[in-house]
Amino acid sequence: MDKAYDVIIVGSGVGGGTVADYITRDNPGLKVAIIESGPFITKEFFNQKEIDMTTLYFNHGAVLSKNLEIAVAAGKSLGGSSAVYTGVSFRPPAEVLNNWNTAFGLDFLTDDYVNRSLDEIEDEISVHELPDSWDNDNNKLFKKGAEKLGIPLKRLKINVKDCQQQGFCNLGCTAGAKQGTLEVQIPKVIARGVEIICNATVNTVEEHFVNITLNDAPARTLANKLPSGNYSLKGKIIIIAAGALNTPAILLRSKRKLKLKNKNIGRYLTLHPVFNINAVYKEKIKNYRGFPKTNYIDHFSDSEGFYLETSFYFPGVTAKNNPGYGQLHSEMMRDYHKMMSILILVHDKAEYRNRISIDKNGNAVINYLVSSNTRTSLIKALKEATRIFFAAGCEKALIPASDRIPITTGDIADLENIISDRNLNFSKTPLSSAHPQGGCRMGVDPNTSVCDKTGKVYGTNSIYVADASLFPTSVKVNPYETVMLLAKWVAENIPV
């Protein structure tokens, strides 16, 4: 079967959903298809259970790097990662956009364009600060600890509407409160006639063609309209928005067909490495209820290269994040209802060596080495977060890179020695990442970039990119608003 479209968008996440929304707003007759590798699944089928809902991710939420030192979480369902994010909404920092403008020639990123675009986007997806009354105990304790140490705190902006405070946004929202692609852009574009083809693996792209394998729909998800099998879909324009893990992999698989010689495809990957750490408070606090994130600290961003955010995870992931195993670990888990949690996000530099490649079967491979700067930032962040735990009133902290498990209040004076680089072993306590960026750098110089400043892949006529893989460097904050900003720009400049 050959089906023909004006535009084919690969990916239904933040990039794909946004680009679909913008190109169909003023073009009612445009024939558009969205190809999604994950299933068509909506809030009615979400149940907040870890075992069931981690199927919303590639590899249950852990796509491992080749050296097994970092596990990347990326959504694999309709709505992409927006179905499983927390909705933390940051505008890209001005210094990052200035760098993209001056070093990479992205001169469209003027204050006027950025502010106008993000005002519009934030309004549409209900970005706002949650009131203090929504702070659960985890957020209250984070605030208490930071204030006691004199560390300035800021409130996060979130894109939720009628949130039921179920606790685990990362397992999909059964109330549909998160205003991600699944709730906002996908319903809009379906109403405009956009065709959604789920369960489809994109094998390769060619000029004006997307070659897919349609797989069977998993149980409890919407059935496919077409029989399973291989299809070649024709499109005047192809926009790849499969995320920073898969967009580069699709281009690498298609290199021969597209006659691409660009050595930068897949390169300059950044992962915004994360440790999620826990401590035990003196009394029951039930942090698995309420909205998990309302506060953050950027005080160490410029000087030490990290952010601290509040967070709280489901039991299995919490167990995984706590060090050790056996009897001691089980005893610590009995205090799940007393646990306080902090997320450490480290700003990593875009390095040529860090990249997406493909294996012999064409699957994405993450090649990522943690730099010495990142290690230094991680150690500093672990120490600061531990100080916050104890200042908040916690009795024990469960910290990777520590030679004491748990660290107790009596150890505070010796924290500089207890938490150190010599104990940082990513084979035993791997990092996580939920913000992969780069791999298809946008820039005006084809020698250092993959896409031009309209998002078009250098050396092609009809292939564009519209997701976080366009980022020339790490945006340093939760990236979805920046993805929407670039996807909007790509949509506005596509010749349809």
Place this chain on the structure above:
Amino acid sequence: MMPETYFERNVLLFAGVIVPQLEKKSPLQKPFLDNFEKLMKGIDPDSFDKIKLLVKVIGILSWVYNLRSFKSLNGDQKVRFIEKLFHFPISMLVAGLTGLRSLVFIAYYGIPEVWRDINYDGPIVTNN
């Protein structure tokens, strides 16, 4: 479902060291294996093969280190053996064990009966 295959048996033996509540004839073994199987079904073929290989390697290394099968070690011996493996000089093996440890935790703490032990009241679901 009780462990029927070499793979399931050895996963359960490893899991008993990671989460002692899964040792011996625990009624939690069946739901644990059910959850573990669900997780295995959802991972990519390459990772699936690597986990199967790792479980085989654990079995082989038990013979190398202990001159006995993993299964025939008593509780303390199993703990010491796994501790030794977590200090193995090849970092990829240690990282693999860490990955397997993660799967064990997610499978175990995904069992609703376990939630009571950790004072978790279970999920709130609205609008279904």
